[in-house]
Amino acid sequence: MAAPRPQKPLELILARNLLTSISTPAFLLDDEAAVVFYNEAAAAMLGRTFEEAGRMDAEQWTRAFGPFDGGGSPVEVDALATTEAIRSGRPAHAEFTIKTADGERRSIEASAFPIVASEAGSSGAMVLFWPTNGASS
Amino acid sequence: MKLKVWGARGSVPSPGPHMNRYGGNTSCVQLTLASGEHLILDAGTGIRTLGLDLDGSERIHILLTHLHLDHIQGLMFFPPCFRSESEITIWGPSSPEASLEDRIARYISAPLSPVEVRELPCSVSFRDTPASEWELAGARIRSEAVTHRGPTLGYRITDGSGTIAYIPDHEPALGAPLADLEPEWISGYDLAQGADLLIHDCQYADDEYPDHVGWGHSGLTDTLTFARRTEAKRLMLFHHDPLHSDEYLDGFGATARGAWSDLGRDPTELEMGMEGAELELAPSAPVQSVHA
Numbered sequence: 001m002a003a004p005r006p007q008k009p010l011e012l013i014l015a016r017n018l019l020t021s022i023s024t025p026a027f028l029l030d031d032e033a034a035v036v037f038y039n040e041a042a043a044a045m046l047g048r049t050f051e052e053a054g055r056m057d058a059e060q061w062t063r064a065f066g067p068f069d070g071g072g073s074p075v076e077v078d079a080l081a082t083t084e085a086i087r088s089g090r091p092a093h094a095e096f097t098i099k100t101a102d103g104e105r106r107s108i109e110a111s112a113f114p115i116v117a118s119e120a121g122s123s124g125a126m127v128l129f130w131p132t133n134g135a136s137s
Numbered sequence: 138m139k140l141k142v143w144g145a146r147g148s149v150p151s152p153g154p155h156m157n158r159y160g161g162n163t164s165c166v167q168l169t170l171a172s173g174e175h176l177i178l179d180a181g182t183g184i185r186t187l188g189l190d191l192d193g194s195e196r197i198h199i200l201l202t203h204l205h206l207d208h209i210q211g212l213m214f215f216p217p218c219f220r221s222e223s224e225i226t227i228w229g230p231s232s233p234e235a236s237l238e239d240r241i242a243r244y245i246s247a248p249l250s251p252v253e254v255r256e257l258p259c260s261v262s263f264r265d266t267p268a269s270e271w272e273l274a275g276a277r278i279r280s281e282a283v284t285h286r287g288p289t290l291g292y293r294i295t296d297g298s299g300t301i302a303y304i305p306d307h308e309p310a311l312g313a314p315l316a317d318l319e320p321e322w323i324s325g326y327d328l329a330q331g332a333d334l335l336i337h338d339c340q341y342a343d344d345e346y347p348d349h350v351g352w353g354h355s356g357l358t359d360t361l362t363f364a365r366r367t368e369a370k371r372l373m374l375f376h377h378d379p380l381h382s383d384e385y386l387d388g389f390g391a392t393a394r395g396a397w398s399d400l401g402r403d404p405t406e407l408e409m410g411m412e413g414a415e416l417e418l419a420p421s422a423p424v425q426s427v428h429a
Contacts, residue, residue, distance in 0.1 A: 007320070007327040010282040016322060017312030 009123045011115050012036070019126065029112075030124040033058045033083050045108075045131070047101035058083070067096035068105070085112035085125045095132065107132045138276075138299040138418045139169040140334070144183020145410030147306075147340050147354065147376035148207050155382040160412025162186070163207035164305050164376060166336065170296045174274035176200060178292065178303050180227075183412065184211035193220045198273055200266075200280075201229035202305060203289040204240055213245050213252070223259035230280075230288045231265035238263040266290060283307050284324040286353040293328040299418030302332035302369065305376045310359035311351060315366060326367055333418050335369035336410065338376045342389060345378070357393055365400050372397070375410040 008016075012030065019026045019039045027038035034057045043049040046065055056064065058077040067075050077083055081094035092112045097105050110129035117123050144162030152161035163181030170176065175191075177184060177199045184199075191197070197217055202208055217223035229237045241263065242254045254261070266280040276296040283291040283304055291304035302325075309315060309324040320326045329335045339360040341349055346356030354376065355363070364372040374393060377386060386409060394404035408414075 005319075005321045007281075008322055010284065010324055013313070013322055013324050014284065021312050 008036070009117060011117050012123050015115055015124075015126050024128050025130060026126060026128045028124060028126055029082055029086060031086065031122050033077065033080075033086055033125075035061045036124070042129070045100070045106070045129075046098070047104075065100070066098040066105075067094075067108075068099070069096060072097070081110060082112040082125055082127050085114045085127075086122050089114045089116050089122055138171065138294075138296040138301065140301065140416045140418070141167045141169075141187075142183075142410055142412055142414045143167060143187040144179075144181045144211075145375055145377055145412055145414075146181075146207075146379060147338075149379050150182045150207075150210070151379035155384065158383040158411065159377060159381075159386050159409065161379075162412055163210060164202075165211060166303065168276075168294065168296070168301065170274050170276050172275040174198075176274065176276065176278075176294065178202075179208045179305065180210070180212045180215065181207050182211045182214075185214040185216070188214075188216035188218075191217055193217055193222055196274075197223065197225045199225065199227045200278070200292055201227060202291065202303070203230060203285065203287060204244075205287070205306070206244070208306075209241060209244060212241070213250055218257050218259050218261065221258045223261075225259055225261045226264060227261065228264050228266050230282070230290050232288060236263065237265060279328065281325070281328055283328070284309055284311055284353070286351075289353075291325050291328045293332065299334075300332045301418070302329040302335045302337075302367075304328060304335070304337050306353055307338045307363075308351070308353050308355055308359075309363050310355065315359060315362045320366065323363070323366060325363070329363070329367035329369050331367070332369045334371045334373060334416065335364055335367065336373045336375050337364065339374035339393070340376050340378045342392075357389070357396065361393065361396055361400060365402070371406045371408070373408050373410050377410065 016037045023041050025042035025045050027035050027042055030036045036055050038050045069075050081092035085092040095109050097107050099105050108129045108131050110127055112125045112127045114125050115123045143165040146161055146163050150161050162183035164179040165181045165183030166178040168176040180199055245254050270279040276294050279293045280290040285306045294301050304325050337360050338355045340354035341356045343356050343358050390409040394407050397407045398404045
């Protein structure tokens, strides 16, 4: 049997509780930039619930949902605004295209807010996103 | 490890003829370790009478969960503070804003107090709790931040064969479905997991809780669910609401034992925090860590 995962830092737990309660699509990253939760509004946009998807590291997330740049090429993990938010401890904002579970591509804007605990440094980031001009080809 | 409750009340001292059995003093629990040394959990008003019981020769460690007044109010009336031979170490949550000493000194200073921290005749030091497990008087101690209003810790203390989890102010169900949530997402889970005794916030009855969501305290069903999920072996309901009389708490305890039984647990495993109560933890198997 696999060992249980270590408990999440409280600030990440509270962030998840908040995201669960809002209707803005949002996901939560841990300090390794893995997606550890996304809310129902995000699930509606992505076409898959978090319970179905589970935790995804950055590469898994990128393969499943993107993002892609304006030319349709996958964006490198290191170039993601969310990665920048975690590494620099500063908010970041970006526009890009994602791919839903059905293969549909959608243009979105995303704002990433780093979650920085007082002692341990960065615990992750909260990313809110919203569609811009709807579905694209 | 022995335990004595010196204060089980929450929020504000609540003396009075209808509060005598459960007591009106705020949070304070004394642990007597196998080494014979004492750890004091929180410094609510119960610590005053505890201090009268100490002879002054002991080295005293006080572990504060947080700095709300009901957890530090007794400090200024703790008799060892006024004995030159006393050596007191106060542990508490760190803050980027000010040192633990400076934050406590906001209470032990004018105009709220006739004395300043620097005027206390005892030898007192202030320490931020370490981020990792540490050892104190032969016991292994771990603290973690838990869901409450403001920076707040819970403690897990293991001494020899016994483990106590002390989380007197805690609202783990705030925005979180406790019954179904994965353990890694439950505030305080690691602290309480498999503890021989869990001392936990249960300030509200279920019908009171909806009016107090977000206040940092738990209702009965949430407390029982947390204890069940963490597989605590015994549970002490703690931090009683100041409006809850002895008669009310008798009924509350009966309701709690019934609900605990409905969860498939032995009702004798549940007890109400009561001022003056003493417990001795029976030896048990080591608690398995979820970090294994």
